[in-house]
Amino acid sequence: MPLTEPTDDRLPEPGEPAVPAVDGDGGGGENLDLEPEPVLPEPVRQRIVALSAVALPGLPTEELPVPLRRVAKFAPNRRARLGAPMIAAQLANDPLFRQRITKRVLADAGDLGAAVIAGTAPAAADPVEVAALAYLVRPRGWRDLVETAGVAVRAEADSALVAELVREAEQRASRAEHDRAVARVEADKLRDEVARVREELGQLREEARVLARSLRETQARERKATEMLATEKGRAARLNADHDAELRRIRARLAEAEAVAGATRQTAKEARSVDDARLWLLLETIGQAAVGLRRELALDPAERMPADYVADAFAERPAAATSARALDTDDPARLDELLAMPRVHLVADGYNVTKRGFGEMSLEQQRKRLITGLGGLAAQTGAEVTVVFDGAERMHGLPPAPRGVRVLFSRKGETADELIRRLVRAEPVGRPVVVVSSDREVADGVRRHGAYPLGADSLLRRLSRS
Incomplete structure (x- = not known):
């Protein structure tokens, strides 16, 4: 946010330390209130807001602009972060507020503040700090100090950018080298894989030739087996016909044997009837003899076995x-x-x-x-x-x-x-x-x-x- 401020020739209030009356270009002969303020580099603007935020609590409440009275009560980190737009606006539009802030800032700046009031900047001083103090104090030639700080900040940014670009280039070169090494390893692997595939392809071709030869032999055996099967089927048909004829002859002989067996059974039955009669007569004779023997011996039935x-x-x-x-x-x-x-x-x-x-x-x-x-x-x-x-x-x-x-x-x-x-x-x-x-x-x-x-x-x- 650009901060604009016309030169202020107000006399210091009683009890205030003297702030030198300065103009915007160091010439002192022209009306500098009409000149626009330079565009501040972002680091310079942030430093100005930070210095002002630190100095806010040191001002009496009645000396604070109304929009900043609430901001002054914030914690230091929230004061610079949340109140930055209002602080920048008051610094640009309220010269009296800026002079009061400047008095507080110079009290903490020490020798660097005195050098900025004199319009000089130590060679070893931080250009951002010098530009921020120059903007607040506004000695003769303060625009040059701000411009010099902007050039230094841009140079540092460019240097950082160049260093970042160099670092990225080195990283890309390192990744490219790593990728090349990986690619070489992958290429070696692929060459080995191609060699292995070629070897397997040769083996497969040899197996295919063997299988084709085996297939031809199998087909020849199958044709031979088919011919043999046809021959065996013919023989089986002839054997089956002979078997049927033999079965019919056996059945005829069986019928004859059954007829003979029936006659034999009838004869045996008659003979067995005669034998049964003879056996019954023998058993009856033995039974009568046993009864007579039991009666003659007078044996009583056994009660215990x-x-x-x-x-x-x-x-x-x-x-x-x-x-x-x-x-x-x-x-x-x-x-x-x-x-x-x-x-x-x-x-x-x-x-x-x-x-x-x-x-x-x-x-x-x-x-x-x-x-x-x-x-x-x-x-x-x-x-x-x-x-x-x-x-x-x-x-x-x-x-x-x-x-x-x-x-x-x-x-x-x-x-x-x-x-x-x-x-x-x-x-x-x-x-x-x-x-x-x-x-x-x-x-x-x-x-x-x-x-x-x-x-x-x-x-x-x-x-x-x-």
């Missing part, structure tokens, strides 16, 4: 067991065939059967389910049934066993397998004993003593039909 003696000596009974018998049934299954034998004794390895058939249940539920099923089997077949459990897992309070089923638990120190073998050994020679267990060791042991071992699955399937 051999297994009962083994149970008393080597096992524990959860409840009293009976051995009631029922009528036989005629089932073609192996177990049913064995159970149909007279006076047969069925011995079941309890936990071996239950854990194989329904192991997801608790032990108590397994025992109940097996004992209940064996009770039905005993009722159907009339066989003597004994089920053996390991005593180590015995549970007290079992319900009474069904009729025809003997429930035993091995005693401490003996396993159910040992108790089963003991039961088999106690039976008389010739009595049929069936042992149900999937334990191979148990099956081999009882087989040596004349028993019939069966797997647990046979009993489970038989119980599932009941």
